[in-house]
Amino acid sequence: MEEGVIKTDKLTKKFGDFVAADSLSFEVGKGEIFGFLGANGAGKTTAMRMLCGLSKPSSGKATIAGFDVYKQTEQIKKNIGYMSQKFSLYEDLTVTENIRFFAGIYGLTDQQIKTKSEALIDRLGLQNETKKLVADLPLGWKQKLSFSVAVIHQPKIVFLDEPTGGVDPVTRRQFWELIYEQAEKGMTIFVTTHYMDEAEYCKRISIMVDGKIEALDTPHNLKEHYNAKSMDEVFLQLARSAKRSDS
Amino acid sequence: MEEVPHLQSSKNHSQFLAFLRKEFRHVLRDRKTLLILFGLPIVQILIFGFALTNEVKNSKIIIVDYARDAASQQITNKIDASNYFEIEKSIIDYKQIDAAFKKGEIKMAIVFPENFNEELLHTNATQLQVIVDASDPNTANTLTNYITSILYDYEAAQNKTLSIPYRIIPETKFLYNPQLKGAPNFVPGVMALVLMLVCVMMTAISIVKEKETGTMEILLVSPFRPILVIFSKAVPYLLLSLINVTIIILLSVFVLDIPVNGSVILLFAESTLFIITCLSLGILISIKTNSQQIAMLISLMGMLLPTILFSGFMFPIENMPWPLQMISNAIPAKWYYIIVKSIMIKGLGFLSVWKETLVLFGITLFFLIVSLKSFKIRLA
Numbered sequence: 001m002e003e004g005v006i007k008t009d010k011l012t013k014k015f016g017d018f019v020a021a022d023s024l025s026f027e028v029g030k031g032e033i034f035g036f037l038g039a040n041g042a043g044k045t046t047a048m049r050m051l052c053g054l055s056k057p058s059s060g061k062a063t064i065a066g067f068d069v070y071k072q073t074e075q076i077k078k079n080i081g082y083m084s085q086k087f088s089l090y091e092d093l094t095v096t097e098n099i100r101f102f103a104g105i106y107g108l109t110d111q112q113i114k115t116k117s118e119a120l121i122d123r124l125g126l127q128n129e130t131k132k133l134v135a136d137l138p139l140g141w142k143q144k145l146s147f148s149v150a151v152i153h154q155p156k157i158v159f160l161d162e163p164t165g166g167v168d169p170v171t172r173r174q175f176w177e178l179i180y181e182q183a184e185k186g187m188t189i190f191v192t193t194h195y196m197d198e199a200e201y202c203k204r205i206s207i208m209v210d211g212k213i214e215a216l217d218t219p220h221n222l223k224e225h226y227n228a229k230s231m232d233e234v235f236l237q238l239a240r241s242a243k244r245s246d247s
Numbered sequence: 248m249e250e251v252p253h254l255q256s257s258k259n260h261s262q263f264l265a266f267l268r269k270e271f272r273h274v275l276r277d278r279k280t281l282l283i284l285f286g287l288p289i290v291q292i293l294i295f296g297f298a299l300t301n302e303v304k305n306s307k308i309i310i311v312d313y314a315r316d317a318a319s320q321q322i323t324n325k326i327d328a329s330n331y332f333e334i335e336k337s338i339i340d341y342k343q344i345d346a347a348f349k350k351g352e353i354k355m356a357i358v359f360p361e362n363f364n365e366e367l368l369h370t371n372a373t374q375l376q377v378i379v380d381a382s383d384p385n386t387a388n389t390l391t392n393y394i395t396s397i398l399y400d401y402e403a404a405q406n407k408t409l410s411i412p413y414r415i416i417p418e419t420k421f422l423y424n425p426q427l428k429g430a431p432n433f434v435p436g437v438m439a440l441v442l443m444l445v446c447v448m449m450t451a452i453s454i455v456k457e458k459e460t461g462t463m464e465i466l467l468v469s470p471f472r473p474i475l476v477i478f479s480k481a482v483p484y485l486l487l488s489l490i491n492v493t494i495i496i497l498l499s500v501f502v503l504d505i506p507v508n509g510s511v512i513l514l515f516a517e518s519t520l521f522i523i524t525c526l527s528l529g530i531l532i533s534i535k536t537n538s539q540q541i542a543m544l545i546s547l548m549g550m551l552l553p554t555i556l557f558s559g560f561m562f563p564i565e566n567m568p569w570p571l572q573m574i575s576n577a578i579p580a581k582w583y584y585i586i587v588k589s590i591m592i593k594g595l596g597f598l599s600v601w602k603e604t605l606v607l608f609g610i611t612l613f614f615l616i617v618s619l620k621s622f623k624i625r626l627a
Contacts, residue, residue, distance in 0.1 A: 082468040086461025104265025105471040
């Protein structure tokens with residue numbers, strides 16, 4: 001494997017007595033699409049927030065693009081993109097205004113913003129929608145736009161927190177084409193999901209149960225190891241042991 | 248990193264501008280809210296200025312003048328000239344008064360006795376009868392006060408030319424507002440209310456909205472400095488509020504005929520201070536809450552209500568029991584109200600309001616520090 005872009009060692013987050021993320025140790029390579037699976041409440045979002053610098057770990061070590069999650073959050077922020085499970089564009093701004101705003105706060109120059117947003121609009125086929133409010137776009141388009149905006153500054157890593165919630169498999173497939181394009185350019189993709197068809201698209205998958213990583217391998221190896229026909233079965237076998245209630 | 252250090256500040260600058268542009272778009276695009284923001288002060292000023300005043304205008308009165316001399320005539324003219332009275336008719340028959348009252352045609356009757364002027368000249372004291380319809384005691388009281396002040400005014404004018412002063416009726420003084428206009432006190436009150444509403448509620452809501460929709464996370468993950476998020480949220484509302492202050496002042500000067508007696512610059516400077524107080528309160532609320540409804544509720548119940556109760560513009564603080572008076576001291580609007588009243592109506596300068604300004608400044612500093620300290624860069 002290439003040198004790890006994301007490295008964690010016994011990364012732990014406690015809220016009082018509750019251990020939301022328990023000794024997570026893994027490595028993600030450059031250009032890898034890394035799936036982060038788990039039932040609701042398993043600790044996926046907590047783990048991701050620590051990696052983004054949104055939440056301070058209780059113990060353990062982690063580096064993102066070579067920067068320490070405790071001390072170098074400012075540098076980390078410059079090197080990552082983030083798309084949350086809540087839809088993350090401004091509904092009352094137009095497509096162009098959203099693109100310009102996010103490019104602007106990432107410090108892109110006017111010239112860069114112009115070329116990037118033109119390329120982005122061309123790629124998504126939004127030429128006729130640029131002046132439309134984001135609120136008026138269909139959900140699938142919003143998500144694609146949201147992803148494109150999250151990577152507009154060409155970060156080394158992009159974190160996607162359940163990016164395709166609520167859309168059909170065909171739209172998800174289109175969304176994943178965008179992800180593949182970025183991964184081919186060398187961007188590392190860290191994605192949480194609970195859609196098993198999406199899990200199959202990932203190069204490697206980790207499955208979290210009750211705050212711990214219970215399995216970590218390629219989808220193919222996982223299916224073989226658990227003697228399962230689909231990722232669904234693998235997931236169910238692991239999730240069945242979960243003690244935490246669905247929260 | 249690859250960046251040349253001296254480019255960093257200009258980069259921050261353009262990031263901030265990008266953010267400001269977005270904030271203004273949010274504000275300007277929401278037409279309904281904008282309409283409320285600008286419509287509110289106008290409506291409030293007009294309602295308080297014209298409808299909700301405790302003054303009584305154009306009350307119909309009858310004057311029964313048995314004297315028909317110079318003094319009675321002059322006083323009658325003065326009454327006629329005021330906005331408060333409308334002389335229905337001047338009659339000589341005393342009995343008609345009773346009939347007019349019963350029909351509800353008049354609110355008041357004034358009877359000048361015979362030899363009114365003569366008595367005034369010789370004994371320097373005289374009487375006249377004022378009969379008021381007291382079925383509405385407040386109106387009756389107000390009307391009596393008006394008449395008293397008109398008579399006092401007349402005496403004062405006469406006394407200038409006389410060595411031995413006239414005495415008609417006990418004196419009542421109306422300082423700063425000799426015309427007894429009801430509106431001036433409302434203008435500073437409305438200003439405090441509107442600023443409170445716009446700055447506290449709108450700022451709180453606009454920040455909490457980002458939390459609710461999840462965009463706040465995106466902002467916190469970006470290299471944009473969190474403190475600048477707060478500042479760029481505050482700037483549009485600061486400007487909107489200054490526009491509102493201008494509208495209120497223009498309305499009161501040109502529509503309500505209430506001039507700004509003191510320095511306009513000082514008035515705006517003090518208003519800016521109060522706006523910053525409100526903005527920091529709004530920011531504080533937004534930090535402590537996670538939903539727009541709660542932010543709105545806290546702003547309305549926790550901020551607007553105390554402003555109305557304790558700023559002194561609706562209920563005099565002097566009449567409150569001391570625990571409530573103590574509470575009123577913690578209400579920033581109280582101090583702002585005193586300051587605006589002093590500058591606008593009394594025409595006083597900074598030297599007269601520096602204490603209040605200092606208190607307001609202290610409150611502002613406190614809220615600003617508390618809110619900036621509790622704003623967490625990391626969400627959890």
